[in-house]
Amino acid sequence: MKVRIVTLFPELFGPFLETSFVKKAIAMGELSVHLEPLRRHGLGKHLAVDDTPYGGGAGMVLRVDCVAQAIEAAEEGHGRTHRVLMTPQGAPFRQATAEALVARSELTLLCGRYEGFDERVRTLVDEEISLGDFVLAGGEVPAMAVIECCVRLLPGVLGNEASIAEESFSDASDGILEYPQYTRPKTFRGLDVPEILTSGDHARIAAWRTERAVERTTERRPDLISRARSRGR
Numbered sequence: 683m684k685v686r687i688v689t690l691f692p693e694l695f696g697p698f699l700e701t702s703f704v705k706k707a708i709a710m711g712e713l714s715v716h717l718e719p720l721r722r723h724g725l726g727k728h729l730a731v732d733d734t735p736y737g738g739g740a741g742m743v744l745r746v747d748c749v750a751q752a753i754e755a756a757e758e759g760h761g762r763t764h765r766v767l768m769t770p771q772g773a774p775f776r777q778a779t780a781e782a783l784v785a786r787s788e789l790t791l792l793c794g795r796y797e798g799f800d801e802r803v804r805t806l807v808d809e810e811i812s813l814g815d816f817v818l819a820g821g822e823v824p825a826m827a828v829i830e831c832c833v834r835l836l837p838g839v840l841g842n843e844a845s846i847a848e849e850s851f852s853d854a855s856d857g858i859l860e861y862p863q864y865t866r867p868k869t870f871r872g873l874d875v876p877e878i879l880t881s882g883d884h885a886r887i888a889a890w891r892t893e894r895a896v897e898r899t900t901e902r903r904p905d906l907i908s909r910a911r912s913r914g915r
């Protein structure tokens with residue numbers, strides 16, 4: 683998977699790319715990341731990439747010409763990739779989104795700052811993604827979240843592929859939340875591991891896990907139950 687990131691702050695990605703499964707994926711050759719500094723494509727003495735909005739208003743807006751040049755520079759010599767704009771106005775990021783992105787194999791993630799982008803930037807991208815109904819200072823943290831989620835789906839990165847299948851939101855779990863998990867000690871400050879999990883009866887354990895998963899999802903995310911039913915599951 684090849685990822686190109688257009689950002690005003692490439693230094694934010696340094697520790698992220700050197701940590702845990704992301705570092706492992708890069709070492710394995712399953713992931714490559716190119717950081718394209720937006721400032722490199724700025725104008726004038728101060729390499730400005732933003733300007734005041736037409737019509738007035740607070741804050742500064744990223745210029746479409748600077749953004750376009752940065753995207754094209756990131757893709758130079760490789761052809762056009764699937765371009766993703768990280769924005770709170772985008773579609774909610776879900777596990778299925780990550781699976782679709784991994785299947786594309788080459789991505790360009792565009793991270794915003796300030797009061798957002800010139801609206802014409804949207805004509806340059808193929809998809810807009812949001813982490814949720816909140817606003818951050820920029821798109822770098824959402825871009826990291828997208829990369830980490832995708833990396834876990836790359837072959838051999840996790841080591842145990844079965845762990846992906848049983849996670850929350852996976853197809854194998856009908857898109858609902860994962861069942862509760864326990865490990866040692868068996869008793870901790872008066873809280874015991876459910877007896878059924880130590881019974882050795884795998885059929886009963888599987889049934890218990892399914893019941894707890896549905897129970898937890900109904901309580902915390904009833905929308906996921908409705909979605910699973912709409913898919914006929």
